[in-house]
Amino acid sequence: MARWVYRFGEGSADGGGADRNLLGGKGAGLAEMTRLGIPVPPGFTITTEVGASWDAARGMPPEVRAEVDAAVAWLEATSGRRFGDPERPLLVSVRSGARASMPGMMDTILNLGANAVTAEALAKETGDRRFAFDAWRRLLVMYGDVVLRMSRTRLDAEVDRARIATAQRRGIDATRLGADELRRRVPDSDLDPDELAKACDALQALIATELGHPFPTDPREHLLAAVAAVFSSWDNPRARTYRRLNKVPASWGTACTVQAMVFGNLGADSATGVCFTRDPSTGEKRFYGEWLPQAQGEDVVAGLRTPLPLGKDEPGRAAESLEVRMPAMHADLVRVKDSLEISMRDMLDIEFTVERGKLWILQCRAGKRTVPAAIRIAVDLANEQRITRDEALVRVDADSVEKLLAEILDPAAPKHFLARGLPASPGGATGEVVFDPDEAERRAGQGKAVILVRDETSPEDIHGMHAARAIVTARGGMTSHAAVVARGMGKPCVAGCSALAVDVEAGTLTVTVHDEQGRPKERVVIRAGEHISVDGATGSLYLGTVPMVPAPLPREFDELMTWADEALARPGARHLAVRANADTPRDAQAARKRLASGVGLCRTEHMFFNDDRIDAVRQMILAASADDRAVALAKLLPMQRSDFEEILRENAGFPVVIRLLDPPLHEFVPREPKQFEHLSVVTGKTVRELVEASEALHESNPMLGHRGSRLAVTHPDIYAMQARAIFEAACKLAAEGVDVHPEVMVPFVISREEVVRMREIVEAAAAEVFAAAGRTVHWSFGTMIEIPRAALLAGSIADVVDFFSFGTNDLTQMTLGLSRDDAGRFLGTYVEQGLLAADPFRSVDVAGVGALVRRACEEGRAANPKLGLGVCGEHGGDPASIRFFHEAGLDYVSCSPFRVPIARLAAAQASVGKR
């Protein structure tokens, strides 16, 4: 029988750390911690299976309801408290928790169980009436906001009224204060209990108006509504956006955890905080965190109060550290975090609350970290022998390594220093200041580099953060929303930069620049659209644009890549080699530097656009006859030969796959009248003739047109020239003693007969060149498999070639009927609505394109057991695709030189067989 609810508490739990998929990260962590004897408030988790099949219209299925009722009864018994009890009332939190962490994306309700009766009970029990009614008003506000989707502003207005009344009781005229200033002057912890009680009444009345009937008083009713809201929040717009950006499948669903409340705002001996077992920004092994005394729930991350450091080693802040203020709690916390890290074998993000001198752990999960931190932590954990080297390899998201290879502000460049905030996420960026997330998205869509500057960020800002190059906030700490999200996105972030004053309405950012002694020196006003530069590693902001340089790779990355290469050289297993796409000698050099095993794709036509060649290319294309064309080809031959010579020389000892001309000829024709005039001089034809010849090449669907080997069927002389250039270059180098391995590849084929015809052209050129040179070089012949028919007929093509190279870009376009140039209008919607699992141009479509690749590999190898198999589409640099190519049995992938390290890491990960 299926089970829908898993309990945890009092040292035992139904689930454990391994039940992440069923209980979500939070639920599994709580169960695991309970088992480990860590102090965790008791509770229960409703599984992701319930969440995944949640139907808002139908509500909770009866079989689930029965288990929830039983779990509530158990929780009441375990905690010695009861829902609605006038003496010892039970208060619980209701939280989401998916398989993958989606911080802040879904809804949470705290203090559920509070009502008019239990607030009084709580006041009596704690002796703290303010606390008790504050708990109730928090529930009312969250319930109105999350469950009933009421206007948050209307709800907050009732509380602000209590603030004004409180201020007035103290003789302050608060009516003229702005909302932010009011909240700062009269924080929650200062509200007058009677005013709070009035606010609760007012909130109840507001909710009753919204509902059309009185607000129910029974906490059990609240619980059902809150669980429903949490499950439904899986599908809210910001959660959907987050999933799309982070490739989280919509089908996973969230779990929902109901847990007894503990309170960090129950007086001076109460507190709440967040800590990381290692530095999430650098990966350094140091205990790191923030806390706030007399605070509840989201106060630490909300940014309204600036949190205090945990350890006393923070320069100048020892006095406010937890270690000094609550030494016993600090010691408990250090013990807990050490034992948790050992048990969980990873850097952890731990939420804790101290309630009247007792430490409780509310959450523990793998901590979000920057890419350099992820690398350092994985390498350190392996060196500490907490995990194996293979585990360390798979701990690093290969895709994220791209961010490592990004750029930083040039340290040597002159800069106009503005201010320093917290170094919340490393990396450098330059861009125009934007204050509004929508505006950030709009401008980024126009290709502008933007820097989002906010007082603080919230989950509603996620799209603007995604669009921005960097994020800057005036408030909030290292664990604020802005900091956490920026690190997850791998974007630079400077948080809590208090020298900034953002005036969104005026569209200005005012910076108070301080001198070296920390005294205000000048005020700089920056308008929206003006440029600033951000250094997330130091927390510094600069005025204007600063040049960028490549980031130095962290030392640990080299160590990790050594392990990757060890894994890829391990005998007895099948490994993917990583080659690079290189169209020019310079690319080839870059690829060798990044340890590519040769060139997997050299696109000969990319050399055609050089200024000194395009004339000859155009002359060839617009030739009126074969003789005419021969003249142009004769001009191109020595140019192509010298290119090939350099690329082959650069890759001595390695294979170099050279693809013969692929794009439709009209890609090369002139566009401008001037170009036609110039060409008229070069070729001796009239402009009119040239324009007509160009127009005759127009195609309705160039993607499916006259290109690749089709050009060589109608104009074999073009491939003959290219093949001749390759073999002449190879013979020249061989004569010099250079070890060359040219692999000639023909594109866009659909039949065996066509491949045979292409091979004849290439072989004829080889025979002629070898005879003239008096020597031969070893070479091989292959074809791209990039049209569905070629994949379907791979078995018949395989024995006339030495290798296949899958062109998964075109194969994706044709298999899915998707023109990459045109898909922008709808592809995003497809991925967002789950009609396609992912963008098929980013990660190979395993179900469709993958089925063709697998079939072609199997039938190709069956027909020709020596057949080489590679891939040269952009998927060759995508880790998820590399995993698939490894499983499909390919020999190599080829990607841009830039992505070679990523591909090597991903290949090693596939090889050690995890992730």
Place this chain on the structure above:
Amino acid sequence: MARWVYRFGEGSADGGGADRNLLGGKGAGLAEMTRLGIPVPPGFTITTEVGASWDAARGMPPEVRAEVDAAVAWLEATSGRRFGDPERPLLVSVRSGARASMPGMMDTILNLGANAVTAEALAKETGDRRFAFDAWRRLLVMYGDVVLRMSRTRLDAEVDRARIATAQRRGIDATRLGADELRRRVPDSDLDPDELAKACDALQALIATELGHPFPTDPREHLLAAVAAVFSSWDNPRARTYRRLNKVPASWGTACTVQAMVFGNLGADSATGVCFTRDPSTGEKRFYGEWLPQAQGEDVVAGLRTPLPLGKDEPGRAAESLEVRMPAMHADLVRVKDSLEISMRDMLDIEFTVERGKLWILQCRAGKRTVPAAIRIAVDLANEQRITRDEALVRVDADSVEKLLAEILDPAAPKHFLARGLPASPGGATGEVVFDPDEAERRAGQGKAVILVRDETSPEDIHGMHAARAIVTARGGMTSHAAVVARGMGKPCVAGCSALAVDVEAGTLTVTVHDEQGRPKERVVIRAGEHISVDGATGSLYLGTVPMVPAPLPREFDELMTWADEALARPGARHLAVRANADTPRDAQAARKRLASGVGLCRTEHMFFNDDRIDAVRQMILAASADDRAVALAKLLPMQRSDFEEILRENAGFPVVIRLLDPPLHEFVPREPKQFEHLSVVTGKTVRELVEASEALHESNPMLGHRGSRLAVTHPDIYAMQARAIFEAACKLAAEGVDVHPEVMVPFVISREEVVRMREIVEAAAAEVFAAAGRTVHWSFGTMIEIPRAALLAGSIADVVDFFSFGTNDLTQMTLGLSRDDAGRFLGTYVEQGLLAADPFRSVDVAGVGALVRRACEEGRAANPKLGLGVCGEHGGDPASIRFFHEAGLDYVSCSPFRVPIARLAAAQASVGKR
């Protein structure tokens, strides 16, 4: 052990009629006739296997050579003659003969064995020196032409010199006669023997100059060279063109038959002729043929002499008939043709020669016939119980039935009569007169209708004949090249129209018009480019353009289609239903008339272009918002509803598949400034706004763009409107008691999730309409499978639909990476060079597209055993494709109403399991 040479002679043969693939049509026919005791000169056939692997550079393989040598020795023994024998020399013919008849496309050499020695021997033996040297000079000319590829003009000039000398001996000054006139005045049979001998010497000298050494005298050497020439002629340009037009695979190769010569030019008791066992033009059961006394080889079909009738029933020509002139031979021939037709079970084309009073049969093969003749012959043979009705069904090439459905000159229209020739191939045509085949091809390529007018045609003219609407010749009979080829192509032809005088150089056709008494009345000069009209059924030519009307279907066609429908209704077998594509009520009516079983594809967008709708369509497309679009959709709804109502009404009792909007929206946007201005008035938007909105819809590869269900993912309201229109129409008809079966189909899908989304949209519309109407109608939901991914994932899509309809047009474009709009530049070359077996847009590409269709059928049916399977691409009307769809297990095909009878016949043929 493989055997390369098959002998026949003296009543026994190594092969027989069943060995057509191995021996070619000619070789198999000769073997079969020999076995039947028909008088056939002995000989042997070198197999098609030798021909198919013929390598001109390598020559005859030794193992074949050995068998040929042995066969020559046997032939010498059998005939009692020897190659080069000075007393009884052996003379042979060397002819090609492929599996499929390719009349006149390959090379032939006659009189091989003649040389200086054997010519004298032959002169002595026959007592006819002219004959003997004529035989030798014919060999020399053919050898020079065919084997050595010398200029035919230079060779003929030597013979013409003998003609002039002959004339001069008779006191005629022939030097001023044109070549044609000279040949008419001094035919071959009149040449002076001594002049002939001199011509032979001159020809030998000419050949020696060409060769660079003396012409060899040994007939065995000639034989090897002639066999090599015949095999090589398989690959000459006109043979390749013929194969492409007639879908004959290049891989088949030709056989080569070497046969003892018999001579129809050995005096007054010799003759040669060609006959058909039934009328090849009408199919009427009457013995029909032509002959020439004192003639050899190709004289009958060459058109230089007008042949004589065989039977005495030809009005006014009894005296010159074979029946009167050689009654015994005629009686022999009638016996032979009767026994052959019974044995071969088909209408036959028989070549015969009478040598000094003895009848020899040289060839017998299924006779080429017009489409009406093919139908009549098949039906008559079945009614005569020579073949079964199922055999009769498969005897008719379903593809050719299209020609039956072509048009004829309107009998009621006024016409300006010019002349009457032989009714060589029926049908009517109107077009501009063209005298040159290249010009005919060029003008036809520009979309002009052309009529090719020639003195006579030759195999070199084949491309021009293919391009022309009709062919007219001034010379030649019913079996002339023009007549045979035109019948094969199904084009109208008037042959031997002696009132015409063609002056190619002047570019004029002069017609001598006769009055009813046959007296010349006037001369009309027609210039190239002027129009004439041709009636191939009567042999009449008319000046100017005559309106066309549909041809009445022959009575026998109805009988054949009755048998087809019987076959399609036969219990115990699986049959394909034939539906029609119908976009308008008019199409639907046409389809019902041709007995289509419902509509397989109604393209809703084809109704969008109507003048009264396009405004609303454009307003919808260029809408700036959903509200804006709603206004336009509301206008379209009643229009679509009324279309659907009419189409469903027309197909009461039958299923109607209605496809929701498919093409990209930019297909509908205005192109002309005027249209924009008009639309600006209609929509109230500025022209600039409309132009910008139109431009925003531009796509790089519209074939792979934002179309089909993708439109409904981003704009679900469009499909919702269309579905609503369908269900409202269906409910209205159902209320009237009309039996409606709407089948709603969505195009261009790639994933199950997408199909589910589409189904939701359609189901919501159905639920709403049914609720409002207070009734439901039975309907089904299906998807096109036209993108490779949909075919690959068919197993996952099948259980959320009721049917699949394969869109093989798009599936072909994507599977082969071929844009139909752009493939013209190279697709012909692919087919011609054998890189693709056939034009994949005409006949489905079984290896590629077919593999996807098979897979989708299998996996679809496995997932949903009730799944309906159909096809709605243009392949649905192509017989070869229909055969494949039958084998793949489809339920129905859908094609244009026009092709429904063709598809029904092809489906019946597939069902009776032959062809």
